[in-house]
Amino acid sequence: MKSILGLSTSPDGVRFLTTKDAVEGAKMLDRHRYCQTLMRARHGQDVLLDAGGISCPAAARAFGFRPLPEPLRTGKGLVGFGIVSEEKVAEEMFEKMPHLEMGAIQQIHLYPLEKAEHLPDLVVVEDEVEKLMWIILAYLHAQKGERVQSSTAVLQATCVDSTVIPYLENRLNFSFGCYGCRDATDMGPGEAVMGFSASYLPDIVEHLEFLNKKALPHSRGKHAFAALKKEHEGEQACTCSSL
Numbered sequence: 726m727k728s729i730l731g732l733s734t735s736p737d738g739v740r741f742l743t744t745k746d747a748v749e750g751a752k753m754l755d756r757h758r759y760c761q762t763l764m765r766a767r768h769g770q771d772v773l774l775d776a777g778g779i780s781c782p783a784a785a786r787a788f789g790f791r792p793l794p795e796p797l798r799t800g801k802g803l804v805g806f807g808i809v810s811e812e813k814v815a816e817e818m819f820e821k822m823p824h825l826e827m828g829a830i831q832q833i834h835l836y837p838l839e840k841a842e843h844l845p846d847l848v849v850v851e852d853e854v855e856k857l858m859w860i861i862l863a864y865l866h867a868q869k870g871e872r873v874q875s876s877t878a879v880l881q882a883t884c885v886d887s888t889v890i891p892y893l894e895n896r897l898n899f900s901f902g903c904y905g906c907r908d909a910t911d912m913g914p915g916e917a918v919m920g921f922s923a924s925y926l927p928d929i930v931e932h933l934e935f936l937n938k939k940a941l942p943h944s945r946g947k948h949a950f951a952a953l954k955k956e957h958e959g960e961q962a963c964t965c966s967s968l
Contacts, residue, residue, distance in 0.1 A: 726930055727839065729937045730856045734767040735837035738845030738923070739888060741830040748773060748834055750842070759784040759833070760883040760906035763849060766835035775832035781905065784884035788833065789825035808880070808904055818878045823889050848926055849887050851918040857899060859936060860929060864897045864921060867928035875899050882906050887920035897921035 726736060742748075751771045754762055758781040762774045776790035785791040796802035800815030809815045838848060850860060865873050877886045877900045886900035899919035906912055921929070933941075 726850075726860070726933060729933045729941070730852070730859055732850070732852050732856060734852070735769065735839055737763055737766040737849040737851075738836050738838045738841045738843070739847040739849055739920075740834040740843055740845050741825075741892070742832045742834055743830055745775065745831045748843075751834060751836070754778050756780045758905065758909050759788070759888075760910050760912075762833070762835055763851070763883055764910040764912075766837055767851060769837050769840075771836040771840070773832050773834055781884070783819075783822075783881055783905070787822065787824045787881060787884045787889050789827045789829045792827070793819060803880075806904065818880055822878070822881065823876075823885055823893055825889060825893075845923045847888060847891055847920050848923050849883070849918065849920040851883075851912060851916060853913075853915050854901075854917050857917055857919050859933060859941060860919065860921075861897065861899065863929040863932035863936065864925060866932040867925055873897060877901070879903050880905070883918055887918045891920040891922055895922050895924075897925065 726732065751773045753773045753775070754765070755778045757765075757774060757778060759774065759779060760781075762772055765772050776785065779785045779788070779790055782791065782794050783797060786793040794802075796805070797819055798816070800809070800812030800819070803809045803815035803818070804812055809818075834843065836843075838845070850857060861873055865871065875886075875898050876890055879901070880903050882900035882903035883906050886898055890896075890898040897919060898921070899917060901917050902912055906918070912918070
């Protein structure tokens with residue numbers, strides 16, 4: 726997947742652990758948002774995050790680590806951040822937030838997928854939109870052509886959109902990012918994020934290999950665009966010569 730698409734960083738393997746047992750080689754992080762933990766894993770680190778270490782209150786609720794604090798639950802927090810102008814809008818956003826049950830997991834294990842020593846529950850990929858597009862097409866093929874639906878509140882793009890929803894609904898979900906992850910990580914303006922159940926990985930990679938034989942390099946070569954430019958240049962030349 727990395728070599729076919731030219732991913733700039735590693736896809737992340739994500740495991741939900743129901744115990745607090747140590748994982749050999751994994752570093753427990755403190756005062757980290759979930760999106761920042763994903764960033765560390767994308768750049769090669771093997772890390773753990775638990776209720777004590779996660780610093781984002783919204784993500785803490787999404788993973789069932791802690792209840793949502795009052796300012797977020799009532800919507801006042803998002804108004805204060807300048808994300809929405811009405812508390813009722815923010816309240817509705819959090820009210821409908823997909824989440825794990827309280828206490829369902831004890832910690833989250835994240836690591837670069839190519840160095841995996843454990844089978845992940847999920848794969849999370851962050852990169853340029855065009856690269857993610859091919860993964861979605863490969864997933865669509867694995868789903869026998871069924872259109873791919875995505876759900877987002879443009880809030881909690883990594884924790885909810887790319888992790889919790891794919892886990893709970895056993896499907897691919899993608900997001901253009903959110904206020905939090907773009908502020909807290911190295912996510913670029915042209916990048917997005919997606920997640921899917923690891924059970925889909927073999928089929929996705931198999932179809933990416935198929936796409937790489939013709940469709941992917943042809944599309945990236947922009948042959949139709951080149952032909953249009955050539956035709957337009959020819960039209961301009963004819964116009965100039967007739968003057």
